[in-house]
């Protein structure tokens with residue numbers, strides 16, 4: 478077996494299902510969900526709400542906070558599952574510094590499905606107008622170490638959680654007693 482996966486990031490563009498799949502996975506295997514969006518500084522939320530995409534500088538401080546959260550959770554003996562867009566390789570490498578053996582689950586979906594989901598989601602700060610910038614920024618993680626790519630356009634949340642759970646079990650996940 479390759480290096481065991483100690484913690485997971487569920488990644489992808491807005492609307493790909495990060496929060497839904499993380500919730501289903503943690504219900505299934507007892508891992509601990511960390512909702513990345515809840516750690517955005519207020520300025521980032523205001524910027525996205527106003528229809529402006531984040532840039533590298535906006536995301537850098539947020540990624541630092543997420544690294545701290547991963548470290549804190551691992552130190553507490555948990556199996557953290559972080560939801561984070563992690564759109565660029567350098568963002569993923571930033572997160573990898575916090576957790577050796579960090580796995581990535583890429584929820585891949587079409588632009589049309591992402592736009593449809595985001596536009597039908599009431600009360601969320603992310604406007605559908607930002608979907609194009611999410612795809613423009615996305616660098617596929619396929620081929621990077623400890624990375625699983627799933628079809629989030631077609632598979633249900635439960636199926637995606639099951640596939641993630643099976644992959645993590647193959648990569649050294651040991652449920653807490």
Ligand SMILES: Nc1ncnc2c1ncn2[C@@H]1O[C@H](COP(=O)(O)OP(=O)(O)OP(=O)(O)O)[C@@H](O)[C@H]1O
Nearest residue numbers: 491492493494495496497594598603629632633634
């Ligand atoms: N595999 C799926 N099949 C059908 N609907 C889905 C699927 N995954 C998520 N959804 C729905 O799409 C919407 C977006 O899902 P969710 O909030 O989990 O995505 P997200 O990636 O966390 O989004 P964001 O990063 O913008 O918060 C929700 O209404 C959710 O119920």
Ligand SMILES: O=C(O)[C@H](O)[C@@H](O)[C@H](O)[C@H](O)CO
Nearest residue numbers: 490491492514531562563603
């Ligand atoms: O890196 C980014 O641009 C952001 O994290 C976005 O992806 C949103 O926070 C998220 O998807 C909520 O809709």
